[in-house]
Amino acid sequence: MRITLLINYDAAALLALAYLQPALSKHQVCVFYTRHTAKVTVSPMLADLSQFDAKLTHQAESAIAAFSLERLDDINGVDFARYQQTKPDLVISIRHMRILHDAAIAVPKHGVINLHSGALPAYQGVMATFWALLNQEEHLGTTLHYIENSAIDQGAIIASSHTPARYDHSYLWNVLNIYSAGCANVIDAVGRLHNGEPLDARAQAGGGAYFSFPDHAALTSFQLPLFDPSDTLTRFLPRRAH
Template sequence: MKILLLGNQDIASLLACNRLIKALPYHDVTLWTSARVGKGKQPPPELAQLDLLERQVLPELLLPFARQHGCRIRSFEHLVSAGQFQQISSINDEATIRQIEQIAPDLILSIRFGLILREPVIQLSRLGVLNLHSGILPDYRGVMATFHAMLNTEQQIGTTLHFIQDAGIDSGDIVSIQRQPLDYRQSYLTNVLSLYTSGVDAMVSAVESLNLGKPLQSASPSDGGHYFSHPDQTQLDAFFAKGLRLFDMQELQTLVRSWIAGDA
């Protein structure tokens, strides 16, 4: 199948796209990434540090170091064939729509993509658009679902594989939910990164079912749920008051060692 994969320029999306593309060797994948999620407002200092870590320090500094020592995780540019990767700043304009028409995707996949898809783009995919959301829907719509789950003292976190059917955020029919215990001994970032093993595997399974001509069973999300945006300083202060951490340097050292050992 021809697949248009939409990611984001951060470490979680990079690791997830590596796992996904490796599992789909017989499909023709074009990869586009957004620069960030959200409108780029000035964040609180703690979130700015996290953003720097996710988008620059880990993928652009520590990952190249790990590659020098045997790590096989590829950069976005080297995950697909030459000419099939680009970073985009708009998805719904006429020029981008013409590009998608030329790709003629059978399926569009989204992992942490930072731009909202609207109907003209959604309709260009023969089999629809599948998004892997890093939260349990409909309870945790929006961004940084794991942060808000930790703040709310939840026992589980997870990913939700769902269709994007309109411009609503995290509102499409749900294909599957992968749940796991929330580990409060670990930082927010480590918990988030742990989600994408089972989450990507669920996406791979869905792709292969569609490739075999088997429609996916899905259900409309139940009523209720909540939409969460980036936390403000008050929420961050409450998070830290619980003894929780956005990231941990020792955990990052363990992460890099796992890349070198080939465990990622």
């Protein structure tokens, strides 16, 4: 299959690529990335997290060397033609920082699937792991779902994962820790589509909440460090990628 990935250039997204790399090696893959930093400048705490995340990102770059990454910031506008040229059978979105419009969603014949770093519908939006930890959830989730329109994190659910929350580690550690299980669901979905099997997807049931970047009150009430200086991506990278 021809697969186009839409990612953000951060540690968690590159870690996800490292997990996906062996399974995607049999496919024709194109990777587009965004860089998004404007929001984190609102809070010094989030700015520090972003700077530390950038250090971890460098640890992943050698692990994803098999991929050729291209920056694509305006997928719905001036960059649409470049995206369309990839003629994807499937688009996979992971931490991508752009809302896709109908024209972009309509390009791949198998649709657009998104790996969201939170349990849906309960935790829509950004930094879902932060809000789940703030709410003292026992498990942290990922949700693989279709992007059906420009509504954020509301498409039909293909698969979910549930990873124990670790309150003896940092927020960032917990974010990185959920991607192994989440990417396993992506690999399963790709395999099914490659074999001509439809993906079983169910509409989201029940209400949820949309979360944005935490404000000062939420950050100061958070009981865990956002990151620990000893956090490393090496602990999470697949052994073959070290």
